[in-house]
Amino acid sequence: MATFATTTDPALQPAPMLDELAEQLRLPVRAVLAERAARIRRALPARPGAPRARYTWWRSLSPAQARQAVILDLLDALHGHLSGQPAPGFAPDDRLPTVALEEADGFTEFASTVGVPGGVLAAMIDAYRRQAGVSQSDA
Template sequence: MSARAEGLRRALPPRPDAPAERFSWLRSLTPEQARDAALLEHLDALCGHLAGKPALGYAPDDPLPDAALEAAEGFNPQLTTLITRYRAARAAAHDGAQDAARADGPGRGR
């Protein structure tokens, strides 16, 4: 994933850090470049999350951002398999938590 992100970063014009300059930069991109810039943002967010540096708005123990997973999906077969397994495990954990909440919920004689 980091190799894909670096490839996108090299293919795009240099991205400024200042917000006003970043806005002008985004407006100057072609539609294809804008798509690649959005993909780069998602991949950076996913790589950061995996490295323990989650994107703004995400705690380190939050599930991986869906937008980042979608951006990384299809990059290579191994990564796509890992994402599929991660989503299945996350769904199973969510379902298990809901089952536990129902078992402890009202109507149990408390």
């Protein structure tokens, strides 16, 4: 008698749709970006909010600190974008910008703060890129 796989067999389950996968990635990617930003923020001198003081702050940074400050600004913008506050330079309807995946990739161990093992997040990012037709070199 022949046996047939059931639809509960994971090998026969259809791959999640791109939008569904993007939605599943938003929280862990946002957590990774937040943790990276927090670590950079702790390593830099306190960043003032007033424009004139901010200008002085920027000028006081070493080249390495300035690079980290630029990354911090990007991470903050991406975190806000993934939280529903569109960031300049990103389409408001782009719910998961490719650059957010780039910035999360390689730091996936931080996703454990939201209960997603780093290896799982890395696999999800890879699956999303494959489905979206984006290679790491394109991103």
